[in-house]
Amino acid sequence: MTEAVSATGRRGLDRAGIARAAARDIPHGSYVNLGIGLPTMVSAYLHPQDEVTLHTENGMLGMGPEATGDDIDPDLINAGKVPVTERPGASYFHHADSFAMMRGGHLDVCVLGAYQVSAAGDLANWHTGRAQDIPAVGGAMDLAIGAKQTFVMMTLLDRQGNAKLVGTCTYPLTGVGCVRRVYTDLAIFVLASDAQSPTVTVTATFDATVEELRELTGLPLLDGTGDAAPPR
Amino acid sequence: MTEAVSATGRRGLDRAGIARAAARDIPHGSYVNLGIGLPTMVSAYLHPQDEVTLHTENGMLGMGPEATGDDIDPDLINAGKVPVTERPGASYFHHADSFAMMRGGHLDVCVLGAYQVSAAGDLANWHTGRAQDIPAVGGAMDLAIGAKQTFVMMTLLDRQGNAKLVGTCTYPLTGVGCVRRVYTDLAIFVLASDAQSPTVTVTATFDATVEELRELTGLPLLDGTGDAAPPR
Amino acid sequence: MSVVEIVTAPFDAVAGIPDGATVMIGGFGEAGQPVALIEALLERGARDLVVVNNNAGSAEVGLARLIAADRVRKVICSFPRQTDSWHFDEKYRAGKIELELVPQGNLAERIRAAGAGIGAFYTPTGYGTLLAAGKETREIDGRHHVLEYPLRADFALIRAHVADEHGNLTYRRTARNFGPIMAAAATTTVAEVTRIVPAGDLDPENVVTPGIYVDRMVAVGATSGARDGALHTTGAAT
Amino acid sequence: MSVVEIVTAPFDAVAGIPDGATVMIGGFGEAGQPVALIEALLERGARDLVVVNNNAGSAEVGLARLIAADRVRKVICSFPRQTDSWHFDEKYRAGKIELELVPQGNLAERIRAAGAGIGAFYTPTGYGTLLAAGKETREIDGRHHVLEYPLRADFALIRAHVADEHGNLTYRRTARNFGPIMAAAATTTVAEVTRIVPAGDLDPENVVTPGIYVDRMVAVGATSGARDGALHTTGAAT
Numbered sequence: 001m002t003e004a005v006s007a008t009g010r011r012g013l014d015r016a017g018i019a020r021a022a023a024r025d026i027p028h029g030s031y032v033n034l035g036i037g038l039p040t041m042v043s044a045y046l047h048p049q050d051e052v053t054l055h056t057e058n059g060m061l062g063m064g065p066e067a068t069g070d071d072i073d074p075d076l077i078n079a080g081k082v083p084v085t086e087r088p089g090a091s092y093f094h095h096a097d098s099f100a101m102m103r104g105g106h107l108d109v110c111v112l113g114a115y116q117v118s119a120a121g122d123l124a125n126w127h128t129g130r131a132q133d134i135p136a137v138g139g140a141m142d143l144a145i146g147a148k149q150t151f152v153m154m155t156l157l158d159r160q161g162n163a164k165l166v167g168t169c170t171y172p173l174t175g176v177g178c179v180r181r182v183y184t185d186l187a188i189f190v191l192a193s194d195a196q197s198p199t200v201t202v203t204a205t206f207d208a209t210v211e212e213l214r215e216l217t218g219l220p221l222l223d224g225t226g227d228a229a230p231p232r
Numbered sequence: 233m234t235e236a237v238s239a240t241g242r243r244g245l246d247r248a249g250i251a252r253a254a255a256r257d258i259p260h261g262s263y264v265n266l267g268i269g270l271p272t273m274v275s276a277y278l279h280p281q282d283e284v285t286l287h288t289e290n291g292m293l294g295m296g297p298e299a300t301g302d303d304i305d306p307d308l309i310n311a312g313k314v315p316v317t318e319r320p321g322a323s324y325f326h327h328a329d330s331f332a333m334m335r336g337g338h339l340d341v342c343v344l345g346a347y348q349v350s351a352a353g354d355l356a357n358w359h360t361g362r363a364q365d366i367p368a369v370g371g372a373m374d375l376a377i378g379a380k381q382t383f384v385m386m387t388l389l390d391r392q393g394n395a396k397l398v399g400t401c402t403y404p405l406t407g408v409g410c411v412r413r414v415y416t417d418l419a420i421f422v423l424a425s426d427a428q429s430p431t432v433t434v435t436a437t438f439d440a441t442v443e444e445l446r447e448l449t450g451l452p453l454l455d456g457t458g459d460a461a462p463p464r
Numbered sequence: 465m466s467v468v469e470i471v472t473a474p475f476d477a478v479a480g481i482p483d484g485a486t487v488m489i490g491g492f493g494e495a496g497q498p499v500a501l502i503e504a505l506l507e508r509g510a511r512d513l514v515v516v517n518n519n520a521g522s523a524e525v526g527l528a529r530l531i532a533a534d535r536v537r538k539v540i541c542s543f544p545r546q547t548d549s550w551h552f553d554e555k556y557r558a559g560k561i562e563l564e565l566v567p568q569g570n571l572a573e574r575i576r577a578a579g580a581g582i583g584a585f586y587t588p589t590g591y592g593t594l595l596a597a598g599k600e601t602r603e604i605d606g607r608h609h610v611l612e613y614p615l616r617a618d619f620a621l622i623r624a625h626v627a628d629e630h631g632n633l634t635y636r637r638t639a640r641n642f643g644p645i646m647a648a649a650a651t652t653t654v655a656e657v658t659r660i661v662p663a664g665d666l667d668p669e670n671v672v673t674p675g676i677y678v679d680r681m682v683a684v685g686a687t688s689g690a691r692d693g694a695l696h697t698t699g700a701a702t
Numbered sequence: 703m704s705v706v707e708i709v710t711a712p713f714d715a716v717a718g719i720p721d722g723a724t725v726m727i728g729g730f731g732e733a734g735q736p737v738a739l740i741e742a743l744l745e746r747g748a749r750d751l752v753v754v755n756n757n758a759g760s761a762e763v764g765l766a767r768l769i770a771a772d773r774v775r776k777v778i779c780s781f782p783r784q785t786d787s788w789h790f791d792e793k794y795r796a797g798k799i800e801l802e803l804v805p806q807g808n809l810a811e812r813i814r815a816a817g818a819g820i821g822a823f824y825t826p827t828g829y830g831t832l833l834a835a836g837k838e839t840r841e842i843d844g845r846h847h848v849l850e851y852p853l854r855a856d857f858a859l860i861r862a863h864v865a866d867e868h869g870n871l872t873y874r875r876t877a878r879n880f881g882p883i884m885a886a887a888a889t890t891t892v893a894e895v896t897r898i899v900p901a902g903d904l905d906p907e908n909v910v911t912p913g914i915y916v917d918r919m920v921a922v923g924a925t926s927g928a929r930d931g932a933l934h935t936t937g938a939a940t
Binding site: 056059073074075076077081092093094095096098100103122133134137138139140141142172173176 | 756780781782783795801803806807808810825826829831833846874876877878880881883910
C-alpha cells in the first residue's frame with residue numbers, strides 16, 4: 001500500500017494509492033470520464049483487460065495516454081488541453097454531441113476532484129466562492145450530474161485539517177446529490193443519497209479507524225469495512 | 233405559356249406551368265426543400281446556373297434527379313421514398329440534424345402542396361379532417377414553419393369549384409401564418425402576414441382578372457400585376 | 465458491462481425483448497429498416513409492443529409483418545398512411561392498433577432529447593395545430609412554441625453499414641436517418657450491420673454512432689440491392 | 703444568396719463585422735481556434751464585441767490578443783481561468799470585461815438550440831447551483847431541471863480542416879469541438895480551413911458541417927504542428 005503523511009500526521013494512501021483504489025471500482029467495459037488534475041491519474045491503473053474506454057468532453061471516445069515526441073498533435077488534446085493519443089476504435093464528435101453523451105447518462109463513471117462533498121452527495125469543486133477568484137466551471141457541472149456514477153477523489157482533510165466530507169457544503173455547489181463514492185487518503189466512502197435519509201458508509205480505511213473518521217467528519221458514518229467488496 | 237382547363241373552364245397554367253412559375257422565384261444559390269407530389273416538379277425547372285441545392289428531410293443535401301437503372305440504390309431515397317441520385321458536394325446527416333436544419337431556418341425556400349391557404353398565411357395540407365381518413369403528417373408541419381420562405385403550389389379551385397385560398401381554413405392546420413407565396417393555375421399571390429392586418433397581393437394572373445379572382449376567393453385582393461417583378 | 469456483444473444470429477440479437485416493450489425501429493420506409501432484426505423479433509413472439517418508427521410499415525416487409533401478426537399495440541410515428549401500408553390501415557380501422565401521430569421533426573427531436581438527457585424542449589413545430597392540442601405552449605421571442613418531452617425506448621433495433629468490434633457504426637446514404645438518434649435513446653440498442661471489422665479499421669473521424677450507444681450487433685450482409693464497399697472512390701481528400 | 707464566398711485573405715473573410723457584434727469563436731483552447739480570422743478581426747478594428755468561446759484566451763495567441771487590445775466587451779464561456787489567461791484575468795479584475803459563465807454542456811446545447819430552432823430547453827445541468835440562480839426550474843420525471851435559452855451570434859469564426867467548394871467541412875480530431883454547432887448558430891459563418899477541394903472530393907458520408915451553414919471561407923494551410931492529409935491510412939472500411 002502506498003502511503004503519505006496527511007495533514008493530521010496520519011499515513012494514508014498517497015495520490016497514486018487513491019487513484020488505484022478508484023480504478024479498482026471501475027467496472028469492466030465501462031465508459032469513463034476522468035476529470036482534470038488528480039482523477040487523470042486513474043488511467044495509469046486501468047489495464048487493457050479492463051476494456052475501459054475513456055471519454056474526453058472536448059469530443060472523443062477512445063482517448064489514449066498523453067502524447068510524447070512525434071505523437072504530439074495540437075488538434076488532439078484532452079479536457080485539460082494536454083496532447084493525448086488515440087486508441088484503435090476511437091471516435092470524434094462535436095461538443096453538443098459530447099455533452100449529450102454525458103448528460104444522457106451514457107457514461108458509466110466519471111471521476112472528479114472536489115473541494116467538498118456532502119453526506120447527501122452534493123459536490124463542490126468549481127469555485128472557492130472567494131470574491132477575488134475568477135470562477136471557471138468548464139464541464140464540471142455536466143459531468144457531476146451526467147454519468148451513471150460519479151466518483152470523487154480528494155484528500156479527506158484540507159490544509160487546515162478540516163474534513164472535506166461534510167454535513168452541508170459551504171463552497172458553491174457543482175451538483176446536487178450526485179456523488180456516489182468518495183476516495184480519500186484515509187478512507188473510501190459510499191454514499192446512498194437516494195435513500196429516505198442519506199447514509200455514508202465507510203468501506204475501507206487507511207491508518208484511521210471508523211470512529212476516528214466519525215470524529216474527523218462529524219458524520220454518523222456506517223461501518224462497512226467488514227463487508228464483501230461491492231460487485232464490479 | 234402552358235395552359236390547362238380549370239374547374240371553372242378557365243385556361244390557366246397546367247401543373248408544369250405552376251412548377252415553372254414557382255421555380256422562377258427561387259433565388260439564385262438557394263437551399264430548397266420540395267414537398268412530395270406537385271412541388272417535386274419544380275426541380276425540372278431549376279438550372280445548374282441557378283446553383284440551387286435540394287434538401288430532402290430524410291437526411292441529405294445535394295439531392296439529384298430521380299435514379300434510373302443501375303443508379304437505383306435502396307439506401308438513397310427522397311422524402312417520397314423514391315430512389316434519387318447524389319450531386320457532387322452532397323452531404324448526409326441523421327434525422328435530428330436534418331430537422332434542426334429545417335426548424336433552424338437554414339433552408340431558403342420550401343415548396344408545399346395544400347388543401348387550403350388562408351389570407352393570413354395559415355396552411356392546411358396534412359389532413360382532410362374526415363373521420364374515416366388515417367392522418368399522416370410526415371415533415372409537413374416542420375417544413376411549413378421552418379424555411380425562410382414557404383411557397384405553396386396548388387390549383388386555385390377544388391373539384392367543387394371552391395377557392396382553396398380562403399379567409400379562414402376549414403381543414404386542420406399544418407402551420408400558422410407561414411405561407412409567403414401561392415402559385416396556382418389562375419394567379420400568383422404574395423401574402424404579407426407579418427403586417428398589422430394580412431394582405432394578399434396578386435402579382436400575376438392567367439386567364440382571370442384580379443376582379444374575377446376577388447369574386448372566386450371572396451378576398452379583398454390587392455392588384456400587384458403591374459408591379460415590377462420582386463427582387464430574386 | 466458496456467462492451468458490445470457480437471452475436472451471429474439475429475434471433476440472439478433480439479433476445480430479452482419482453483411483451484409490452486417500447487421498441488424503436490430505425491428506417492425511413494425501407495432505407496435503414498433492420499429487416500433481419502424485425503423478422504427475428506417476430507420469431508421471438510413478443511406482443512403488445514409499442515413501436516416507434518417514422519412509418520407504420522409498408523407492403524409485406526419488416527414492420528408491416530409485425531403489425532400484420534398483431535404484435536404491435538401502438539405505433540408512434542409521423543407518417544403511417546402510405547399506398548402500401550395496408551396492414552396498418554386494416555388494424556387501425558378495426559381499432560386493433562393505437563396511433564400517436566408526431567410531426568417528423570418533433571419525433572426526431574424527442575428521440576434526440578431522450579438520448580441527450582434533455583428534460584423537455586420548446587419547438588415551434590405543430591403550434592396551433594391538432595397535433596399540439598392540449599399541450600403546453602409558450603411565446604418566446606415573439607414566436608409560439610409547444611413543449612415536447614423526450615421519447616425513450618427499452619430497445620432500439622437499427623440497421624447500420626460497417627461496424628467495428630467496439631460497436632462504432634457507419635451508415636449508407638439516407639439509410640442513416642433515425643439510427644444514430646435511436647441508438648442513444650434506448651436502454652438496449654441492437655444493430656444489424658453489413659459487416660464487422662477490427663477496431664482501427666474505421667476512421668475515427670467518420671464514425672457516426674460511437675460504440676457507447678451500441679449493446680449488441682449482428683452482421684447480416686448487404687441490404688438487397690445496396691452495394692457494399694467504398695461508395696466514393698474520389699473521396700480521398702480527408 | 704447562400705452560395706459560399708471563397709476569399710483569399712483572412713482580412714476579407716471577416717469583412718463587415720461591426721462594433722458591438724456577437725461573435726462566436728470556435729476552438730477548445732488552441733485546438734480549432736481560428737487564429738488567422740481572429741488576427742484579421744483584430745486588424746479590422748471592431749470594438750465592443752461579445753465573444754462566445756469555451757475559454758477566454760490563452761497566452762498571446764488569437765482570442766487573448768483580441769482581449770488584450772480591449773476589443774471585447776463581454777465573454778460568454780465556460781472556462782475563463784487558465785494558467786495562461788493573464789490578459790483576461792487582468793481585464794476582468796480591472797472591471798473592463800464582463801463575464802457570463804455557462805456550464806460547458808449548457809453552452810454547447812444553447813448554441814445547438816440556436817441553430818436547431820429550439821425555443822428553450824430544460825437541462826439538469828447546473829440545477830441548485832449559483833449558475834442557475836434566478837433561472838426558471840421544473841421537475842420532470844422526478845428530476846430537477848433548469849430552463850435555458852438559445853445562444854445566437856451575428857458571426858461565427860471557426861477553424862475546419864478540408865472544405866469543398868460548396869462549403870462542406872471536415873475537421874481534424876478534437877479540433878472539431880464547437881465548430882459544427884457555432885456554424886449553425888450564427889447569421890454569418892466564416893471558416894478558415896487547411897485547403898479547399900472541388901465538389902465531389904469529399905465523401906458525402908463524412909461531411910461534418912454541410913455547406914448550408916458556411917457563408918465565407920479562406921484557405922490558410924495547416925495549423926502549426928498539425929499534419930495535413932490522411933490521418934488514418936487503415937480507415938478504408940467505409
